[in-house]
Amino acid sequence: MxxxxxxxxxxxxxxxxxxxxxxxxxxxxxxxxxxxxxxxxxxxxxxxxxxxxxxxxxxxxxxxxxxxxxxxxxxxxxxxxxxxALIKAQELIFRERQATAKTDKDKQKLTYLINAVHVNGNLGTLPLDQFDQFAGTYGPLVIYREGNKLLCSFSGNKTELAHIANNLFVLDGNAQIEFVKDSKGLYSKARLFVQNGEVFEELRK
The missing domain is CATH 3.90.226.10 (2-enoyl-CoA Hydratase; Chain A, domain 1)
Incomplete structure (x- = not known):
């Protein structure tokens, strides 16, 4: 081991x-x-x-x-x-397991875990105007800024997004969300990473 x-x-x-x-x-x-x-x-x-x-x-x-x-x-x-050191060691463990993972789904599950260990790291905060660029409706998800927080509304529930890195956030305890730019430089879709390794995309309305 x-x-x-x-x-x-x-x-x-x-x-x-x-x-x-x-x-x-x-x-x-x-x-x-x-x-x-x-x-x-x-x-x-x-x-x-x-x-x-x-x-x-x-x-x-x-x-x-x-x-x-x-x-x-x-x-x-x-x-x-x-x-x-603890966070780095956890990342190394997941990366070692990812290198030997046999399926893309298993690899994605480990990417999810790698991202999750960095949520509480000192990664800085994005400027508020960038939060405004993320705001919009992506399938059933409504993303909006409230003060200095980026929030998501879904089926009547409201959650605050926690920043991981770049355009990647924690959506809730089971999913992460990444805002994706198109060729025009606009955030036209959101990519959802689920804890079980599944990946979904929602176009911005």
Whole structure:
């Protein structure tokens, strides 16, 4: 089973040992920040007159690299900020599964999941005039702007669209919606991605 280990600059000592060993054995993918770089155990030594210093008395030695991570830290396979490491690892898991998916529907299901992990990311917001360009009726869906929110009305229900990236939004818990431009530069249709992998298109009225 694929294994992903998340690290930060605060990852230190024994946690680094585990991460380094698993990485060098090609048993895990490290995602996050370069770790603290503490490989050599220390112990206190008296130097007289009440002073004590901590001095390394041993070192780790990896049988594959014949060295350790002292002073350099464990270098991630995929380097990202620690706060984004979990989301990145989830994306990598889905992309790995997508690469071996056998049908287009299965691949699309995984694209849906990849998009979903980025909903709460710091992707910025689109300008309000672009929200106005999306506004319109697409099949049974009515898209409109209310203040600084982009909303969808369907069968009497109103939901707020959550931005994923570019022209792609979360429509609800089971679907995502992408606004598609035509050759004239107008948003003339909406593409709906359903959680089960199905894709539908609705023309703008």
């Amino acid at each position: 694929p294994l992903y280990i998340l690290t930060s600059k605060k990852t230190f000592s024994a946690a680094e040992d585990f991460s380094y060993a698993m990485q060098q054995a090609k048993r895990a993918t490290i995602v996050g920040e370069v770790t603290g770089g503490g490989a050599h155990p220390t112990m206190p030594f008296s130097v007289g007159q009440g002073f004590v210093v901590h001095i390394p008395f041993a070192r780790s030695l990896n049988p594959i690299t014949n060295t350790d991570w002292e002073g350099t830290g464990v270098q991630p396979n995929v380097e990202v900020e620690a706060s984004k």
